[in-house]
Amino acid sequence: MSAFMPPIRRKQAGRNHYYVDGNGTRMPGVTTILGNGLPKKALINWAANATADAAVNGWDELAELPVATRLDRLKKARYEDRDAAARRGTEVHGLAEQLVKGERVTVPEELRGHVEAYVKFLDDWDVEPVLVEFVVASYRYGYAGTCDLIADLTMLDGRVVRWLLDIKTTRSGVFGETALQLAAYRHADIHLAADGTDQPVPEVERTGVVHVRADGYSLVPVEAGEQQLTDFRYVQQVARFDDESRGLIGEELTPPDPDGDTARVIYERPSK
Known part of the structure; x- marks a missing residue:
């Protein structure tokens, strides 16, 4: 059982955020758990490709730099690519939150296509928001997170269906781990209401991106049922072990009599 206590609060730290419980203890975030507990095989290829792209595209500029500076520039190349994508994702999420609430937005030119695409989604599916950009937590299992949207969508047959949705802006599409993320949100104990109280997470019929x-x-x-919640909890345990494993390694031991007699090993040359 988790030792975390209500109420949950989300704290901002620059562009990032974290969660604390009623005792001020940090609660692990869903995306942090997935980042630390689930292998990211695709990231190995992405890091190599980002570095190679930086080398090829900046070949002439790099050639004019000292070797140490050149190496440092290439080491940082993948982070510059990652940070640019993260900033775009954050900006799109912020605009999406305003748009789904029916608010007017000022759109940077570089995000015009993203915003028009999201507006088309809202129009195509006659989206009626239920909860927007809201914090969820599981005191039972010890995690928290921020879900993008619960909304009612009108399907092709005219039926209105309640969805729990995450907004993704990744170039590579939707990864399988998203099922674990959505399962953690869907099966959380509570969501943090606008008045600061803990309220049950509304039941949804479908989950997706x-x-x-x-x-x-x-x-x-995206399928995000009980099995995916169980799988998320396995990943959570791996993340916990990764965080705590260094503490399992003790200090080097010294022999009880380091100055005692020392055996000598004599090596004999083999006879020819």
């Missing part, structure tokens, strides 16, 4: 791109959007169903 709105993949927003500069050239359009996709509504992608």
Whole structure:
């Protein structure tokens, strides 16, 4: 059982955020758990490709730099690519939150395609928001997170269906780990209401991703049931072990009599 206590609070730290419980103890975030507990095989290729792209595209400029500076520039190349993508994702999320609430927005030119794609999603599915950008927590299992959207969508047959949705802006599409993320949100104990009280997470019929791109959007169903919650909890344990494992290694031992007699090993040359 988790030792975390209500109420949960989300704290901002620059562009990042974290969660604390009623005792001021940090609660692990869902995306942090997945980042620390689940292998990211695709990131190995991405890091190599980002570095190679930086080398090829900046070949002439790099050639004029001292070797140490050149090496440092290439080491940092993948982080510059990652940070640019993260900033774009954060900006799109912020605009999406305003748009789904019916608010007017000022759109940077470089995000115009993303915003138009998201507006088309809202229009195509007659989206009626229920909860927007809200904090969830599981005191039972010890995690918290921020969910993008619960909304009612009108399906092709005219039926109105309640969805729990995450907005993604990744170039590579929707990864399988998203099922674990959505399962953690869907099966959380509570969500933090606007008045600061803990309220049950509304039940939803479906879960999925709105993949927003500069050239359009996709509504992608994702399975996020009890089995995916169980799988998330396995990943959570791996993340915990990764965080605590260094403490399992003790200090080097010294022999009880370091100045005692020392055996000598004599090596004999083999006879020819």
